[in-house]
Amino acid sequence: MWRSAISERQRAFSKLLFAFTVSCNMGGGPRTFPGGVNKWKWKRMHEKRARDKEKRLLEHEKQIYQARIRSHIRSHLAPDNSTATAATTHGPISPTDHIRALANRFMKEGAEDLWNNDDGPLTVSSSSCSSPTRQQGSIEAPVDLRKLIQEKRNPNSMNSSGNFGQRRGYHSVSEVNSGVGSSKKLAPAGRRRFWRNDSTSSSESESEDENDSRVNNWDVRKMGSNASLRKHDLKRERRVMPKPYDEEADFAEQVELIKYEINKRKLKQKEMEEYRVEDQESILTQSRFDECGISPLTVKALSSAGYIHLTRVQEASLSVCLEGKDALVKAKTGTGKSAAFLLPAIETVLKAMNSKSRQNVPPIFVLILCPTRELASQIAAEAKALLKYQDGIGVQTLVGGVRFKVDQKRLESDPCQILVATPGRLLDHIENKSGLSVRLMSLQMLVLDEADHLLDLGFRKDVEKIVDCVPRQRQSLMFSATIPKEVRRVSQLVLKREHAYIDTVGMGCLETPVKVKQSFLIAPQESHFQIVHHILKEHVMQTPDYKVIIFCVAGMVTSLMYQLLREMKMNVRELHSRKPQLYRTRISDEFRESKQLILVSSDVSSRGMNYPDVTLVIQVGIPSDREQYIHRLGRTGREGKEGEGILLIAPWEEYFLDEIKDLPLERFPFPDIDPQTKLKIEHSMGKIDSDVKEAAYHAWLGYYNSIREIGREKSTIAELANRFSASIGLQRPPALFRKTALKMGLKDIPGIRIRR
Numbered sequence: 001m002w003r004s005a006i007s008e009r010q011r012a013f014s015k016l017l018f019a020f021t022v023s024c025n026m027g028g029g030p031r032t033f034p035g036g037v038n039k040w041k042w043k044r045m046h047e048k049r050a051r052d053k054e055k056r057l058l059e060h061e062k063q064i065y066q067a068r069i070r071s072h073i074r075s076h077l078a079p080d081n082s083t084a085t086a087a088t089t090h091g092p093i094s095p096t097d098h099i100r101a102l103a104n105r106f107m108k109e110g111a112e113d114l115w116n117n118d119d120g121p122l123t124v125s126s127s128s129c130s131s132p133t134r135q136q137g138s139i140e141a142p143v144d145l146r147k148l149i150q151e152k153r154n155p156n157s158m159n160s161s162g163n164f165g166q167r168r169g170y171h172s173v174s175e176v177n178s179g180v181g182s183s184k185k186l187a188p189a190g191r192r193r194f195w196r197n198d199s200t201s202s203s204e205s206e207s208e209d210e211n212d213s214r215v216n217n218w219d220v221r222k223m224g225s226n227a228s229l230r231k232h233d234l235k236r237e238r239r240v241m242p243k244p245y246d247e248e249a250d251f252a253e254q255v256e257l258i259k260y261e262i263n264k265r266k267l268k269q270k271e272m273e274e275y276r277v278e279d280q281e282s283i284l285t286q287s288r289f290d291e292c293g294i295s296p297l298t299v300k301a302l303s304s305a306g307y308i309h310l311t312r313v314q315e316a317s318l319s320v321c322l323e324g325k326d327a328l329v330k331a332k333t334g335t336g337k338s339a340a341f342l343l344p345a346i347e348t349v350l351k352a353m354n355s356k357s358r359q360n361v362p363p364i365f366v367l368i369l370c371p372t373r374e375l376a377s378q379i380a381a382e383a384k385a386l387l388k389y390q391d392g393i394g395v396q397t398l399v400g401g402v403r404f405k406v407d408q409k410r411l412e413s414d415p416c417q418i419l420v421a422t423p424g425r426l427l428d429h430i431e432n433k434s435g436l437s438v439r440l441m442s443l444q445m446l447v448l449d450e451a452d453h454l455l456d457l458g459f460r461k462d463v464e465k466i467v468d469c470v471p472r473q474r475q476s477l478m479f480s481a482t483i484p485k486e487v488r489r490v491s492q493l494v495l496k497r498e499h500a501y502i503d504t505v506g507m508g509c510l511e512t513p514v515k516v517k518q519s520f521l522i523a524p525q526e527s528h529f530q531i532v533h534h535i536l537k538e539h540v541m542q543t544p545d546y547k548v549i550i551f552c553v554a555g556m557v558t559s560l561m562y563q564l565l566r567e568m569k570m571n572v573r574e575l576h577s578r579k580p581q582l583y584r585t586r587i588s589d590e591f592r593e594s595k596q597l598i599l600v601s602s603d604v605s606s607r608g609m610n611y612p613d614v615t616l617v618i619q620v621g622i623p624s625d626r627e628q629y630i631h632r633l634g635r636t637g638r639e640g641k642e643g644e645g646i647l648l649i650a651p652w653e654e655y656f657l658d659e660i661k662d663l664p665l666e667r668f669p670f671p672d673i674d675p676q677t678k679l680k681i682e683h684s685m686g687k688i689d690s691d692v693k694e695a696a697y698h699a700w701l702g703y704y705n706s707i708r709e710i711g712r713e714k715s716t717i718a719e720l721a722n723r724f725s726a727s728i729g730l731q732r733p734p735a736l737f738r739k740t741a742l743k744m745g746l747k748d749i750p751g752i753r754i755r756r
């Protein structure tokens, strides 16, 4: 356009000069010019000056035009309307009129050069949330005026590709001529005014000055601007001038369109923000189970369980899992991961049962591994609920604490296409050649729930052995609310190299449920039992349907806490690995069904357990790591509900707060415990059997001695353990067996007593 405008002026100027020189040649003027130059040199010099001046002028006006367009757009985007008002009231000419006036000049051929990658559309970053104003005014993507205009001109020709040439809807001559469709078909309708077809253009070209073909409307130019394309697009194409009156109307329309588009985006952004807020509260999506390609009988079972819509993790992972791909899935606690792997598991079984020929041994098609017995029972129960209307598909559990023979009999007599197991007990069966290995040869799907824990050092060896015993040709799925980097690295022990990684939490996003209020309290070890009692009393008073889990650092410390709270007449239960399995199952079931109950538990309940409507989780002492903190906390605030979590630690455990510093923990106000209650607690503690206290001391010492991150000398740990021992009313620290002390690396450590 610039060149064309210049050339018009040049033409006029040349004509003048020509007239002038002709008149000179006819004897009417001087033959030499100032400086002794001849008339041709003089003419060329003036032509060049005129060209330069023209160029400068155009450049200047181009900049004004760009600035005006930008300020116009900003005035529309600015949340504060005063800016917009100011912009519309100042000066003799309104911004819109100014833009229109400038556009009349520049929205001709080549005007698209005004918007290019460098000086192009206004970009408002949605990520820049430092100032509230910007936040309000931010939009998802920049308003691409060119795209809008292009869309308006020819909605069918839009191309969302990032390629600049394509985005502009340009077609090279070679493309047009090479039959990639006719040029009419390819060139956007509106563009035809810029880029003409041969047929329409030829007649116009005839009317042009033949001698000035360099600068006529049929000028040949590079596609795109120099600024935008630089050396990248050297295809050439002809162009023609648009009709001026058309342009004016068109531009007014375009401005309207831009306004409309900006408003639309603002609305959309508002909606998105509202959705995000809702989104954080609800775990459900708009997708429905009856539309996601699973068996109708499963959909029926889902409906009767009250599941209509998929949760986010189910939506994100289901299609991938149904395609048969391996997947590593991360989603927050309480968001429906169990169903996310159970649904594809059921589909796998249905498919296998339809396709498999008769086999000598009843095949197990799906194996689900999980770390605890309670979790295995819970998963099996959920699977059974989903299989409510499917006949002939059986789910069984293989967990410790049940007699081996009983397991064997059950496996032989009852159908079992889906097996849910803890690694240790499953290995027992595999290694004892109970016939399970043969049945596992038909395995189609292996699932690791709480995958990061199963790949922890405690379980990894067992899991590796199990993986070695199942067919390599299988689908493997791994689920957890936490997937540390190390686990991603070792995930290939189980998953195929080309597995999908699905993270519904998102990098840098909050890993804990948004509606759980988290706080921490640092208090001397000696006061922990009193503080727990105080917090519980307050909570019970304020929450009629209270349901609390207290996590303690080890089984026997759990038992001590339980006995103390029971002595203090609280409605409390205990759950830890030192209890027989039948007891554990009964307590777990009772707590699931109950309200107004306090469960004191070791980490056996920290992962996966779905106790509905837990109102408060108290963690006494540091968890083994950040992941454990997240899982323990995740027993409350499930399904997007509200909840509360309190971490109670001793001053020397404060270092742990660093590991969870990205989580929204607030300081819990230090409770004011009345002396009478203190006395009562001391009295209750005095009633507890010293065996329990001694076992608690040993468990406490064992736990803290095993956490490397503490970074303390063994002697310091021994000293702290002795303080704990005193706080629970032991006269002196209990002695350790020599063997135990050796194993723990505590032999000859000052403060550690060895049993004689």
Ligand SMILES: Nc1ncnc2c1ncn2[C@@H]1O[C@H](COP(=O)(O)OP(=O)(O)OP(=O)(O)O)[C@@H](O)[C@H]1O
Binding pocket: 306, 307, 308, 309, 310, 311, 314, 331, 332, 333, 334, 335, 336, 337, 338, 339, 480, 481, 607, 608, 609, 610, 612, 634, 638, 639
């Ligand atoms: N699509 C759904 N619609 C409604 N409720 C659902 C849906 N999917 C799962 N739930 C419910 O959500 C709750 C949490 O599910 P689940 O125990 O599978 O969570 P999770 O993500 O495995 O948690 P964790 O990380 O603690 O193991 C359960 O009560 C379950 O019944």
